Amino acid sequence: MTQPIGELWVYLSASPLLGLTVTLLAYQLAHGLYLRSGQHPLANPVLIAVAILASLLWLTGTSYETYFAGAQFVHFLLGPATVALAVPLYTQFRRVRSMLLPISAGLLAGSATAIVSAVLIARLFDADLATQASLAPKSVTTPIAMGIAEKIGGLPSLTAVLVIFTGVLGAIVAGKVFAIARISDPAIRGFSLGVASHGIGTARAFQVDEQTGAFAALAMGLNGLLTALLLPVIAGWLFQ
């Protein structure tokens, strides 16, 4: 009886089917909990799904590489999803065009703040150089951030994790932060969320309404562009 189950496990653990299936199941479970909590920001579905999957892999002694062989099909969709952000952006374009000055100024200030504050705070608490460099691009979306981290001496796979946690943290705290700072304009709320927490902030913003989401999507795209151009320069004097 144990023999066939052992063989079955050998087959399943070598096939991408399992990694893909558990990713979808863990996310649906996490999303169900999120809905049941009344979309409470602390019940962030990414956070819960990652916790479930990491525990599962750890308990079964499965390597991340084996898991990713299946999960890469989900990871791949980040590309087309980024392209799809053009649609809400287009529908909100009239509002965007009327806010060119606040958008450019907010983007520059926010992008620089995200990079410099992350590195300096980590340095203050004795993080090593590789960790500091991995933190620098934390506010831009995963594929961009990983590319930048590689260029400036960070660890791309660590950056991917830090990017995700930045997104989750932003989605958790944004509502409280905006309430305390009395920021109520959906365009400003959305744009700030997109600058600080890229796609995960954008996902949260789309749950509020389409305008907030569209501005978050715009901010995520623009901050990705700007950080890709700016960070190699800033890194020159941050890590001299």
Next chain:
Amino acid sequence: MLAALSLLLVCQLCGEVLVRWLALPVPGPVAGMLLLFLLLALRRGPDEELRSTSQNLLKHLSLLFVPAGTGILLHLGRVGEQWLALLLSLLVSTVLTLLVTAWVMRLCTRSKP
């Protein structure tokens, strides 16, 4: 859905090619987003199919970050040693970024005539 999904992939592919060909510092998908935006401007908006497909894809945007997030398993040692620096850096920097962006935007909106 099939035509819309193909359009998204074609835009991404053109974006990737363009970025590599011109050696742009921008990631391919972001260039693809700009291309699709230009296309929508030319066509005066998305058709119903593209609208619903992108809406469905974006509705589950969070899911797409899960595989990369699970990569924390590769860095448990480093995260365990430097967790305080990482946590404070992420938390404080994220709150600061939210506030600075929002304040600067509000300042510029108000100063406009």
